[in-house]
Amino acid sequence: MGYVLRDDTITAICTPPGVSAVGVIRVSGPDSVDVVSHIFRSHSGQDISKKKRGMYYGNIVEKDGNILDDVIVLVMKSPHSYTGEDVVEIHAHGNMLILRSIIELLLERGVRIAEPGEFTKRAFLNGKVDLTQAEAVLDQIIAKTKKSLALSRELREGHLSKKIYEYSEHIKTILAWVEAVIDFPEEEIPDKLWQQSLTQLCEILANMEQLLATSERGKILREGVIVSIAGKPNVGKSSLFNALLQENRAIVSPYPGTTRDHIEEYISLGGVPVRLIDTAGLREVSEPVEKEGIERAWKTIENAYVILLVTDATCINHDDIRLYKAIKENTSKTIMFIVNKIDLNENPKIPTLISENIKPLIFTSAKTGLGIDKLEKELISVLLGDSEISEDIMLSHEHQKESLLRAKKCIENCVQQKNLLPDLIAFELREALHALGEITGETATEELLDIIFSSFCIGK
Ligand SMILES: Nc1nc2c(ncn2[C@@H]2O[C@H](COP(=O)(O)OP(=O)(O)OP(=O)(O)O)[C@@H](O)[C@H]2O)c(=O)[nH]1
Ligand SMILES: [Mg+2]
The missing domain is CATH 1.20.120.430 (tRNA modification GTPase MnmE domain 2)
Structure with missing residues (x-):
């Protein structure tokens, strides 16, 4: 390996920003134990540099003696730590003001803020893990x-x-x-x-x-995919979104043009993380807000892995086909043709052009739930193929x-x-x-x- 392992001491807040019971600061590098020992006072008077590893309860103390917080300090000396270097973790209260003040004290003593992923990079460069494990x-x-x-x-x-x-x-x-x-x-x-x-x-x-x-399955399982619900206004896109989500998340109404900005939620389909997006109904409009919503809908269609093109079984017509073709021109991704509201029309007159050339063709009722499980199964088979996932690697x-x-x-x-x-x-x-x-x-x-x-x- 031709890269250089930097030997300075780094620190960062490891817990997410915001309020929480506990906030954790990690310090790694040759000076970590020494630096923390200068700002920490153990309640039992113990010296944190003595043992190879230890857990200590005490206070973080500012230069003027002011107590900043009561904390637990964990010491893990090299090589038995995450990075392979001397590591100290400070478990304080999860208040960003406290955590930032502790970071300030560390910086004053020559510690540097860690770059993204730098702790794991050090673990890799110190031979604690290989690259696949680091990733x-x-x-x-x-x-x-x-x-x-x-x-x-x-x-x-x-x-x-x-x-x-x-x-x-x-x-x-x-x-x-x-x-x-x-x-x-x-x-x-x-x-x-x-x-x-x-x-x-x-x-x-x-x-x-x-x-x-x-590799395709692995990538899909790791990164997830976008599934975009599209179609003319009022065909039941938001209802289908809610049915797949099993929650009344999107507003449903009998008025065309209800959904303006798109709405998205994560669901798991066969273990694949799916970013499900409900979009504005596609039609010619001049009203600026709806128009913007429709432009956004087209963008989500372009980025989607699968598009659920929803149609209304009671009034399916050549406009739906035109939309199908327009979407097909815009993307090479799979388009699933959904004939919704099947509870209102069990035998919809589907133009022959659709039934012959368009696959998969799926019948649903977002209202009664009919066909939703079939839709889920079809989606899983588009995402992962038909065979069971047997590979463990x-x-x-x-x-x-x-x-x-x-x-x-x-x-x-x-x-x-x-x-x-x-x-x-x-x-x-x-x-x-x-x-x-x-x-x-x-x-x-x-x-x-x-x-x-x-x-x-x-x-x-
Ligand atoms: N009977 C029946 N009604 C449905 C079904 N799906 C949706 N609806 C009704 O159709 C109307 C429109 O539903 P939405 O889900 O808001 O349709 P949309 O496609 O999101 O509409 P826009 O956001 O305006 O583009 C509502 O009154 C729904 O209750 C269904 O499967 N069967
Ligand atoms: Mg809607």
Whole structure:
């Protein structure tokens, strides 16, 4: 790794802003214990620098002797801490005024405010975790469904990196003897040995394929998707939104043009975090507020992963088809055609054009709940495919997929080598190892690390 580990002492408030029972400040670095010992007075008179780890009750005291708060201080000395450095946590009352004042005292003693993700970056640079595990920390914080949480746990426990290390070990073994052949040029690559390696490389390739096949699902489970509800006014979009949410969140009324600004809520569908958005009814208007709402509706359609195009079973017509086509022109995403208010018209006259060409076509009554479970099932199958999720290890980050694709390409180049040129084979194997190292972090560039850790929140 070519990056520099900064050895100054950093601090940040780890708990969210606002009022809470407890607020936590973390300090990490060589001076952390010393600095905190100057602003903390233990009730029992204990010196916090004595033991490797400890928990102390006492006060944070300002220079003039003024008591700022009563706190619990946790000391975790290197290497047995989150970052691998000396870490002190100050558990104070969750008042931002108190927490900021404690931070001020720390800054006065030369401590620096941590950058986003800097604690976890230090944990990575100190070898406490590899890159997949460091990234899993962020995934764990942002996970919105139990399934995305389980996915982040798998990463956190190092299951993905274990697999990547397995690939690397096999490749290193093959590379070792290819390099031996290069060192003794009079020797040719022994056919039997090459056949064995070929078999191994093909197995790795098949395994990589399987792992790559999980990347779309992994990404969806980690990041979630936007599902936008669109359609003409009064067709029942807000009613459908409420039915999927199982809550009367959006205003429903018999007057067209009820929803102006879009409304959104998170739901879990098959474990996928879905940002469900109810939008303004799409029609030609001149009234400025509704017009703005309609423009916003088109924007959410553009950003959506799936669009639920809602129509009214009692008056479905070619305007709905025109809308369908207009949406299709705007996006390549899946459009689910919903025929709503089916309780009012069990056999709606659907233009043949719809029934033949438009899939999936789903019948619902947002009012009675009819067909809502079918809609949910269809949505889950659009998001995750029809097969059960059996994989316990998934690729969930785009850069992991890119690196694995590059590694796979190199192995393919080796396998397809007709002339068995040892130099070329060694080159490809080294490149594959380099690409795999980007996933675990061994060969990740400073630039990639900056991108990854800057997406963290401050204090983590
Ligand atoms: N019978 C019946 N009525 C429904 C159904 N869905 C919605 N409605 C009624 O249709 C009217 C319009 O419903 P909304 O959910 O407000 O429709 P919308 O598409 O959000 O309308 P805008 O926000 O104005 O674009 C209301 O009176 C609802 O009670 C349904 O499935 N069956
Ligand atoms: Mg509405």
